[in-house]
Amino acid sequence: MTNPTACLLIIGNEVLSGRTKDANLQFLASRLGEMGIPLREARVIPDVPETIIATVNEVRAKYTYVFTTGGIGPTHDDITAECISRAFGVPWEPNQEAWALMAAHYASREPPTEFNAARQRMATMPRGATLIANPVSVAPGFIIGNVHVMAGVPRIMQAMFDQLAPSLQGGTPVQSRAVHATGMLEGKIAEGLGQIQDRFPQVEIGSYPYYRENGGGVALVAKGTDVAAIEAAITEITAYISELGFTPLAGEPG
Amino acid sequence: MTNPTACLLIIGNEVLSGRTKDANLQFLASRLGEMGIPLREARVIPDVPETIIATVNEVRAKYTYVFTTGGIGPTHDDITAECISRAFGVPWEPNQEAWALMAAHYASREPPTEFNAARQRMATMPRGATLIANPVSVAPGFIIGNVHVMAGVPRIMQAMFDQLAPSLQGGTPVQSRAVHATGMLEGKIAEGLGQIQDRFPQVEIGSYPYYRENGGGVALVAKGTDVAAIEAAITEITAYISELGFTPLAGEPG
Numbered sequence: 194m195t196n197p198t199a200c201l202l203i204i205g206n207e208v209l210s211g212r213t214k215d216a217n218l219q220f221l222a223s224r225l226g227e228m229g230i231p232l233r234e235a236r237v238i239p240d241v242p243e244t245i246i247a248t249v250n251e252v253r254a255k256y257t258y259v260f261t262t263g264g265i266g267p268t269h270d271d272i273t274a275e276c277i278s279r280a281f282g283v284p285w286e287p288n289q290e291a292w293a294l295m296a297a298h299y300a301s302r303e304p305p306t307e308f309n310a311a312r313q314r315m316a317t318m319p320r321g322a323t324l325i326a327n328p329v330s331v332a333p334g335f336i337i338g339n340v341h342v343m344a345g346v347p348r349i350m351q352a353m354f355d356q357l358a359p360s361l362q363g364g365t366p367v368q369s370r371a372v373h374a375t376g377m378l379e380g381k382i383a384e385g386l387g388q389i390q391d392r393f394p395q396v397e398i399g400s401y402p403y404y405r406e407n408g409g410g411v412a413l414v415a416k417g418t419d420v421a422a423i424e425a426a427i428t429e430i431t432a433y434i435s436e437l438g439f440t441p442l443a444g445e446p447g
Numbered sequence: 448m449t450n451p452t453a454c455l456l457i458i459g460n461e462v463l464s465g466r467t468k469d470a471n472l473q474f475l476a477s478r479l480g481e482m483g484i485p486l487r488e489a490r491v492i493p494d495v496p497e498t499i500i501a502t503v504n505e506v507r508a509k510y511t512y513v514f515t516t517g518g519i520g521p522t523h524d525d526i527t528a529e530c531i532s533r534a535f536g537v538p539w540e541p542n543q544e545a546w547a548l549m550a551a552h553y554a555s556r557e558p559p560t561e562f563n564a565a566r567q568r569m570a571t572m573p574r575g576a577t578l579i580a581n582p583v584s585v586a587p588g589f590i591i592g593n594v595h596v597m598a599g600v601p602r603i604m605q606a607m608f609d610q611l612a613p614s615l616q617g618g619t620p621v622q623s624r625a626v627h628a629t630g631m632l633e634g635k636i637a638e639g640l641g642q643i644q645d646r647f648p649q650v651e652i653g654s655y656p657y658y659r660e661n662g663g664g665v666a667l668v669a670k671g672t673d674v675a676a677i678e679a680a681i682t683e684i685t686a687y688i689s690e691l692g693f694t695p696l697a698g699e700p701g
Contacts, residue, residue, distance in 0.1 A: 211477035218462070238488055268654040312634040380566040383566075384565050404602070416464060
């Protein structure tokens with residue numbers, strides 16, 4: 194059985210301008226991998242309606258799950274929910290549950306805070322959306338079809354992901370094993386490594402040089418869903434490193 | 448005159464698996480913005496030939512400049528150069544200049560290091576490519592058409608970008624001004640801010656909540672190529688913040 198797949202859309206001019214450094218890709222990549230839902234693509238796109246709509250429609254047809262981050266706040270540049278509605282061809286309208294939740298939240302604040310038009314925007318969603326609870330700041334994310342719409346602020350996004358994770362149908366977890374050696378050069382090991390990769394087509398072998406004050410080296414990572422094959426590949430790589438006269442050390446460099 | 452546009456392709460399974468945190472997007476976004484070549488999209492894609500080829504062909508038709516990072520080392524998972532050749536429909540063959548450069552480099556090492564098949568791979572490029580010098584580790588990047596192929600290691604990528612930057616035809620620099628206020632909530636300012644945005648269609652106004660130990664707030668950023676309009680927008684936003692009873696502070700929060 195092949196694993197489900199995921200795509201992440203990072204929506205926001207602030208990431209494309211360099212103002213904000215994205216911190217969501219790595220979190221989601223790791224968590225989804227553990228659940229057997231490998232992230233196959235990520236795109237950073239601007240707050241441009243046509244771009245958001247076209248991209249959502251392209252990737253929701255292509256991947257099992259789509260996740261979006263960003264653009265669900267109360268200001269004029271928060272256009273994700275409206276664009277997702279247009280992508281699905283459904284009305285963008287008040288969501289009863291979100292509305293009730295947020296109205297109660299603002300009424301209960303001390304002093305009570307107005308649930309004004311801008312805040313009501315955060316309770317306005319595609320028709321048919323189901324909510325993703327937001328334990329941090331109340332305003333929920335939502336799910337429509339295979340598209341999961343989350344906040345861009347990492348702390349809120351992570352809390353939302355924890356809420357929605359149980360609803361995802363995972364696959365065989367992606368696991369990895371690593372070995373590294375200091376003083377080794379990629380150009381030296383490449384040929385033998387390629388031969389090991391050829392013998393383990395079901396394992397994804399990656400070669401990553403690293404740089405440290407006290408000398409660089411190369412880390413070799415074997416990744417996949419077949420743990421026995423991963424471990425066999427790492428055993429061969431380890432033996433090959435020794436053969437070349439380097440000292441293989443288990444795991445990634447510290 | 449409208450500015451040229453850019454797209455970044457981050458090529459590598461290690462970014463999509465969460466093993467490696469990308470550090471190239473923010474650097475390139477900032478540098479390109481300063482040169483008036485706004486980054487309009489970034490994609491993280493895996494080491495899958497069909498995906499690389501299709502994506503390169505899609506985005507090179509769509510944007511003025513395409514930049515790629517990753518996949519130009521000597522190992523089996525370094526397939527960027529070969530895929531770019533296939534995307535352009537030209538042979539993937541030894542580049543005379545790169546070959547001479549690298550052969551000389553390996554011969555001059557003490558002890559001399561073999562310029563073996565794996566290392567020759569790094570001198571194998573699409574026919575017609577011109578080199579991007581690599582002052583850090585010799586093996587060059589290259590340019591073909593509007594596609595600029597660079598290393599994934601940030602230090603090397605940045606050195607390569609410094610080399611190629613003078614060859615890019617820039618536009619009007621994208622500039623920004625910011626103002627922030629602690630204690631302010633986005634839901635409070637959203638309506639008036641949207642009205643200011645409507646009056647300055649040529650300015651991109653972004654609203655970014657921030658969180659600090661001693662209280663959060665909102666940063667408002669006005670961005671674009673028309674400095675007078677940016678400054679006028681920030682003046683209006685600053686006055687609006689005061690009107691609401693908060694203390695506007697110039698710039699982004701420290």
